[in-house]
Amino acid sequence: MTAVGIDAIEIWTGKLQLDLPGTFAPAKGEDPGKYTKGLGLETSSFPDAYEDIVTMGANAAKRLMDRKDLDPQDIGRIDVATESAFDNSKPVSTYIAGCLEQVYDGDFHHANKGERKFACVAGTQSIDDAYNWIKAGRNRGRAALVIATDTALYARGDPGEATQGAGAVAMLIDEDPSVVELSTEQGYGSADETDFLKPNQQFPSVDGKRSMQVYLARMREALEDFESVAWDTHPDDFAYIPFHTPFPGMVRKAGLLGYRHMIRDTEIEDALEGRIGRQPREEDFDDWEAYEEAIRAYMDDLKETEEYQSWYADTIDPTLNISRRVGNWYTGSVHIARVSALRHAAANDVDLQGQKLLVASYGSGAQAEIHAETVADGWKEEIEAADLEDQLQRRYDLSYDEYEQVHDRHNHDMDVELEEFTQPDGEFVFTGWGRMSERK
Numbered sequence: 001m002t003a004v005g006i007d008a009i010e011i012w013t014g015k016l017q018l019d020l021p022g023t024f025a026p027a028k029g030e031d032p033g034k035y036t037k038g039l040g041l042e043t044s045s046f047p048d049a050y051e052d053i054v055t056m057g058a059n060a061a062k063r064l065m066d067r068k069d070l071d072p073q074d075i076g077r078i079d080v081a082t083e084s085a086f087d088n089s090k091p092v093s094t095y096i097a098g099c100l101e102q103v104y105d106g107d108f109h110h111a112n113k114g115e116r117k118f119a120c121v122a123g124t125q126s127i128d129d130a131y132n133w134i135k136a137g138r139n140r141g142r143a144a145l146v147i148a149t150d151t152a153l154y155a156r157g158d159p160g161e162a163t164q165g166a167g168a169v170a171m172l173i174d175e176d177p178s179v180v181e182l183s184t185e186q187g188y189g190s191a192d193e194t195d196f197l198k199p200n201q202q203f204p205s206v207d208g209k210r211s212m213q214v215y216l217a218r219m220r221e222a223l224e225d226f227e228s229v230a231w232d233t234h235p236d237d238f239a240y241i242p243f244h245t246p247f248p249g250m251v252r253k254a255g256l257l258g259y260r261h262m263i264r265d266t267e268i269e270d271a272l273e274g275r276i277g278r279q280p281r282e283e284d285f286d287d288w289e290a291y292e293e294a295i296r297a298y299m300d301d302l303k304e305t306e307e308y309q310s311w312y313a314d315t316i317d318p319t320l321n322i323s324r325r326v327g328n329w330y331t332g333s334v335h336i337a338r339v340s341a342l343r344h345a346a347a348n349d350v351d352l353q354g355q356k357l358l359v360a361s362y363g364s365g366a367q368a369e370i371h372a373e374t375v376a377d378g379w380k381e382e383i384e385a386a387d388l389e390d391q392l393q394r395r396y397d398l399s400y401d402e403y404e405q406v407h408d409r410h411n412h413d414m415d416v417e418l419e420e421f422t423q424p425d426g427e428f429v430f431t432g433w434g435r436m437s438e439r440k
């Protein structure tokens with residue numbers, strides 16, 4: 001059976017940054033610790049005046065195609081995952097293909113183009129579509145380009161404002177992949193939910209606290225479904241577990257949930273000895289509140305154990321390094337968590353080839369998807385070749401006033417005159433709604 005998976009990854013971050021403890025917290029009159037310790041964030045990325053989801057996606061894709069020496073004939077499918085689309089008819093992939101055709105010989109007329117939407121989980125769904133297309137033998141030797149691109153904005157004053165971010169992740173899905181091989185081990189948790197939605201509106205209507213519960217509930221279902229195809233999973237089976245990361249504090253909770261779930265038949269019994277002797281169940285208690293209280297107490301104890309803390313430090317914490325510096329990229333978020341883990345492994349000379357990752361994606365609305373993948377033999381070269389650190393370092397540091405202008409402008413308010421804080425550097429730039437972006 002031919003291996004299919006991610007062959008290359010490139011990232012494009014919005015070229016501006018907002019310092020959360022240094023700029024945002026003082027302007028809001030908040031303790032910086034809420035952002036750094038509570039949410040786990042340092043800075044957020046924002047697009048400059050000449051950037052949008054098309055330019056960020058096209059720039060990431062161009063970097064990937066150049067590095068892999070590809071031309072349009074090598075690509076049979078372009079799928080864009082986004083929840084920031086501005087066109088209800090044409091998919092964003094057509095705009096991105098239009099950009100790329102300006103710089104490569106040949107065109108993408110032969111390529112199937114689409115746009116995937118299910119909040120943040122759509123990036124992973126697009127990878128699944130590409131995997132199925134190749135596995136079905138319909139690709140005729142061509143690879144698929146999957147681009148997750150979003151500008152994640154909340155209304156000013158909304159509690160979600162601190163978690164904003166903007167950027168794109170381009171991924172090449174191909175046979176004999178260099179980064180990770182995908183598998184059929186997969187599980188879902190999916191239900192109609194209304195805690196986060198944007199019906200004909202730019203900013204989400206969001207019930208932040210409930211959205212965290214919904215995330216955890218769907219994640220638990222997806223884990224249970226995953227275990228129906230991948231038996232007896234244990235937390236130590238996986239080198240890293242990249243989660244969808246709206247902010248690192250969310251992943252602290254999700255990591256604990258995943259750990260508890262995977263150790264339930266052994267360590268939990270030991271841990272609870274002296275209390276009720278096994279993992280608490282609802283029927284052990286007189287009422288739901290008492291049950292919830294026992295679970296909370298159990299989780300608090302579990303969180304403090306040395307085993308858990310060392311597992312978290314090795315398996316989860318390295319997935320959060322980029323997210324801390326860029327905020328929520330919606331569809332790209334879980335994919336930057338994967339990159340973050342691989343970069344950490346490369347920097348620390350970890351021998352990852354053949355090891356497994358458990359990738360936990362999530363999208364509001366709501367659906368969690370959990371799958372296992374195996375690290376391939378070219379992972380280190382690929383990850384080291386992908387350009388990121390420079391981009392992060394070069395971002396322009398916004399003052400609070402400048403941040404407010406950027407926020408207004410990217411709320412599709414074209415009357416806001418926004419200066420460009422950075423200069424385009426041989427990249428695609430935004431030239432107006434419905435028009436193709438140009439290279440400048």
Ligand code: HMG
Nearest residue numbers: 031033034037038119120159160208209211212246363364
């Ligand atoms: P909030 O209510 O302003 O914050 O917003 P808070 O008061 O709950 O504080 C956050 C954490 O900081 C808490 O930690 C505090 O204790 C702590 P926790 O108890 O949760 O562990 N804290 C401090 N720590 C240290 N020093 C301090 C301090 N002060 C407080 N001084 C909220 C939080 C998540 C509600 C908000 O950011 C929000 O609404 N975010 C947007 C929604 C979101 O991200 N939800 C996540 C799950 S849904 C999802 O992931 C999908 C999504 O990506 C969209 C999609 O799929 O398309 C969002």
